[in-house]
Amino acid sequence: DAGITQSPRHKVTETGTPVTLRCHQTENHRYMYWYRQDPGHGLRLIHYSYGVKDTDKGEVSDGYSVSRSKTEDFLLTLESATSSQTSVYFCAISESSGAGELFFGEGSRLTVL
Amino acid sequence: GQQLNQSPQSMFIQEGEDVSMNCTSSSIFNTWLWYKQDPGEGPVLLIALYKAGELTSNGRLTAQFGITRKDSFLNISASIPSDVGIYFCAGEDLTGGGADGLTFGKGTHLIIQP
Numbered sequence: 020d021a022g023i024t025q026s027p028r029h030k031v032t033e034t035g036t037p038v039t040l041r042c043h044q045t046e047n048h049r050y051m052y053w054y055r056q057d058p059g060h061g062l063r064l065i066h067y068s069y070g071v072k073d074t075d076k077g078e079v080s081d082g083y084s085v086s087r088s089k090t091e092d093f094l095l096t097l098e099s100a101t102s103s104q105t106s107v108y109f110c111a112i113s114e115s116s117g118a119g120e121l122f123f124g125e126g127s128r129l130t131v132l
Numbered sequence: 133g134q135q136l137n138q139s140p141q142s143m144f145i146q147e148g149e150d151v152s153m154n155c156t157s158s159s160i161f162n163t164w165l166w167y168k169q170d171p172g173e174g175p176v177l178l179i180a181l182y183k184a185g186e187l188t189s190n191g192r193l194t195a196q197f198g199i200t201r202k203d204s205f206l207n208i209s210a211s212i213p214s215d216v217g218i219y220f221c222a223g224e225d226l227t228g229g230g231a232d233g234l235t236f237g238k239g240t241h242l243i244i245q246p
Binding site: 023050052054059060061062063064067077109111113120121122123124125126 | 138165172173174175176177180220222233234236237238239
């Protein structure tokens with residue numbers, strides 16, 4: 020299994036509070052991604068990173084920000100959580116662009132009350 | 133954005149039956165992939181396809197990259213209980229350089245009845 024660790028695995032928070040999810044990899048892969056998974060929507064890309072300090076928006080980036088200060092860590096932040104951000108969040112890594120072979124973490128389940 | 137239409141949404145089958153699911157798109161993809169997700173876990177790559185017309189097998193799984201580059205199918209032969217899960221197709225479009233990840237279908241839930 021690819022060395023990807025997500026934390027926390029489960030979190031319950033209240034509307035309006037900030038939340039940060041962490042993805043840590045030990046594979047030294049250049050590309051990292053944050054997806055959210057919701058019933059009826061499959062997996063949708065939030066943000067991605069193609070190197071340290073290099074990030075870009077995905078399909079559903081509103082309300083989210085990311086940071087990557089080290090190769091191994093990719094943080095996803097919800098500045099002010101809303102109930103619509105209740106979801107399961109997956110981090111994924113890839114060794115190179117164009118290869119398409121993403122390796123996923125185990126997911127972080129976030130509930131916003 | 134691009135969309136993948138994956139069907140069927142769910143399948144209820146008997147153990148030992150063959151399974152077939154497919155994915156179509158209005159856009160051309162350069163790579164097609166199939167993932168499986170078990171409950172409480174992240175998706176795991178099953179098969180990757182890189183050329184139009186390519187037919188690839190992985191054990192009881194067979195997948196094909198459509199000639200038009202707009203579709204792909206996955207077959208599972210002689211299903212067993214551990215095949216239960218959600219199967220996702222995914223496509224990669226390299227027009228943006230490929231760094232922006234994959235577009236995923238909404239998944240096919242495979243349920244095996246005893």
